[in-house]
Amino acid sequence: MRRVTLLVLSCSTFFSISHSHASQLQPQTGHWRSQHQVLVNGQDILQQMKALQQQMLAAVPAEQRALVAGMMPKKDLTSAQECLTAAEVALLQTPEQWLSRAKKDLPRCQLQLTGSTANSVSVKGQCQDQGGYTGSLQGTVTLKTPQWMQMNMQGTGQYKMPLPGQAQNGDVKFTLSSDSRWQSANCPAGMR
Numbered sequence: 001m002r003r004v005t006l007l008v009l010s011c012s013t014f015f016s017i018s019h020s021h022a023s024q025l026q027p028q029t030g031h032w033r034s035q036h037q038v039l040v041n042g043q044d045i046l047q048q049m050k051a052l053q054q055q056m057l058a059a060v061p062a063e064q065r066a067l068v069a070g071m072m073p074k075k076d077l078t079s080a081q082e083c084l085t086a087a088e089v090a091l092l093q094t095p096e097q098w099l100s101r102a103k104k105d106l107p108r109c110q111l112q113l114t115g116s117t118a119n120s121v122s123v124k125g126q127c128q129d130q131g132g133y134t135g136s137l138q139g140t141v142t143l144k145t146p147q148w149m150q151m152n153m154q155g156t157g158q159y160k161m162p163l164p165g166q167a168q169n170g171d172v173k174f175t176l177s178s179d180s181r182w183q184s185a186n187c188p189a190g191m192r
Contacts, residue, residue, distance in 0.1 A: 026089055028146045031187045034080045034180040040172050046077050083187035095121055106130055109137055119143045132160040139176075147182035 038045045053072055060068045091097065095116045102111050102123065111125035124138035135157010142150050158170040 026146060027084060027143060027149065028182045028185070029084050029086045029089060030185040031183040031191065032082050032084055032149075032180050033183050034082070034178050036078055036080065037175075037177045039175040042173075045174075049077065081183075081188075081191060083191045099123070111137070114138070127155075127157065129160070133174075134158050135171075149178075149180040151176070151178040151180075153177075 036046065057065055057069055057072075091101075095113050098121065099111060099113055103109075106127070108130040109125050109127040111123050113121065114124050115122040120140055120142040122138075122140045124136070126135070127137050128134055133155070135155050137153060137155045139151065139153030144150060153176040154174065156171060156173050159172060
């Protein structure tokens, strides 16, 4: 499950910064919030991870529950916040520039551009053990307005650890969707 999370975070970090990089329509700099959904073979894996954590806590004796809860990850994987700076926007003006950024964020994936419009970019590629995932990756990022971005990625491949609904040959189909909205021109203290 953790490896699925690492792939999700890698993809969402890359795309939350690079949504607009091929577009003439630029995103606003500042504080952005993204909502993510990850389906593995049609099942919402992030919600399953939350439910599993709650089940684990419920099984722990009441007097030990706070200790165990303190050891569990506290980050909500279904959402993320990010500060998009003017310097980042300035360095990511063309599809080629944001593809270069993508390759840095997803170093174990060989990605290529498959198309772009005034407000979207499409990519495809192969990943080799990126966050535990080996397989195909393709999708599109669309800047709807300067304050609203959407990303949809799909892939078929294998994870190092078994997942619910995984085929006998180990293959899984995943879909990663992200909806990002601008929150404010100023980023909260300590946010990058």
